[in-house]
Amino acid sequence: MIHTPVCDLLRIRHPIALGGMAGHTSVPLVTAVSKVGGLGTLGVGRTPVEQIPKDIEAIRETAKRPFGVNFLLFDAREPAIDAALKERPPVFAAAWALGRIRTSRRSSAAPMRRAAWSCTWPARYRGLYAPRRPERT
Numbered sequence: 001m002i003h004t005p006v007c008d009l010l011r012i013r014h015p016i017a018l019g020g021m022a023g024h025t026s027v028p029l030v031t032a033v034s035k036v037g038g039l040g041t042l043g044v045g046r047t048p049v050e051q052i053p054k055d056i057e058a059i060r061e062t063a064k065r066p067f068g069v070n071f072l073l074f075d076a077r078e079p080a081i082d083a084a085l086k087e088r089p090p091v092f093a094a095a096w097a098l099g100r101i102r103t104s105r106r107s108s109a110a111p112m113r114r115a116a117w118s119c120t121w122p123a124r125y126r127g128l129y130a131p132r133r134p135e136r137t
Contacts, residue, residue, distance in 0.1 A: 010091060011066045013037030020070025020093065023047060027058045034063035041068040041093060044084055045076050052083040066090040 004015045018025060018033040020043030030040030042059065044052050052069075059067050068091030069084045076094075085092065 010039050012039050017041060017068075020044070020068075020072075020095075022072055022075075027055050027062075030059050030067055031063040034059070034065040034067045037065070039066060039068055039091065041070045041091070043070045043072075044080060045071045047080065049077075049079045049083045052080060053087050056084065056087040056089055060089075068093050070095065072096050 001013075002015060003013075006015050007013065010017075012034075014037045016033070016038035018030060018038065018040045020041045023043040023046040025041065025043050027042065030042045033040035040059070040063065042055060044055070047055065056069065067089065069089045070093040071081060071084070073094050074096045
């Protein structure tokens with residue numbers, strides 16, 4: 001079995017995470033991933049605000065293991081973020097932040113893991129992990 005530092009950080013058994021997929025996840029899918037030791041992540045950016053606490057509670061009760069909620073910050077709504085943070089999910093993940101919404105101040109008091117994902121790399125890191133081309137002779 002593969003065990004990495006991310007397993008310890010997120011308190012999961014396997015270094016596998018279900019992406020929030022801009023809300024194309026579901027409570028049963030997130031629960032299934034978390035139950036087998038990965039990190040199930042519920043994309044809640046477009047979920048009605050009143051539904052977010054219900055979904056988080058359903059996952060918490062059914063999975064009984066760590067899970068996360070995810071927002072695409074360029075499209076997130078402040079009331080939805082507040083509803084998710086109020087429920088204190090084990091992991092709060094955000095992607096594509098454009099500086100429009102500041103979550104760190106509101107989430108810093110909550111006992112949860114926070115993650116920020118980005119689809120872009122600074123120029124100095126591009127190509128760092130690219131396969132090396134064979135030397136020409």
